[in-house]
Every structure is written in structure tokens, then in C-alpha cells.
Amino acid sequence: MLGRSLLLLLPWLLGGCTDAWEVFPAERPPDMQCRTGGDGGHDVYIWECEEEPERVVVHQFCTGLMGCDAPERETAACGQETAFERDLEDACAPMPAVRRWPGS
Secondary structure, three states: OHHHHHHHHHHHHHOOOOOHHHHOOOOOOOOEEEEOOOOEEEEEEEEOOOOOOOEEEEEEEEEOOOEEOOOEEEEEOOOOOOHHHHHOOOOOEEOOHHHOOOOO
């Protein structure tokens, strides 16, 4: 019984993470990508309106120990910010190489 419980908890203990690009594939890398916080924060990927009809923001909260929440996608009209961007209080720092969007 204890062995089965440990097997069920193993993904949680290892901090599993589904990458944002697996959930929201894109034809090209984002125009900007950054991370908020230190040990835990949001990975933020932004596509400007130059090639898309609207501003696209994909974000997901990640921690080193607990893994990542499911990624979320928001859009806004060109020249506007998404609700996520308006509510974001932390400064965005360069994205660590291991979390950069593929192809960037």
C-alpha cells in the first residue's frame, strides 16, 4: 500500500512540468521572453502584433522544487496589454536557457 502511494506522489515530488510550447505551439519563437521572481515566478512569452493579428502572451508559474502550473494563454488588441501583464507586479529578468522557447 505504501509503495502505491509513493508511486502516485512521485510526479509531484519530482516537480513535473509541461512546457508552454507543448501546450501552445507557435510557428515562431516569441518576440520577448522573461521570468519573474527568484525561486518561483512566472515564465512569460510575448508575441507582438507584427506578424500576429493580436498581442499574444503565454505564461506559467514555475518553482524549482514543485515544478510548473499549467501554462495559460491570453490575447489583447495590438497596442494593449493583457490582463496578466497589467496585474504583473514583479520585474521580468532574462529567461534561463533551459526555459527558453525552442528555436530562440
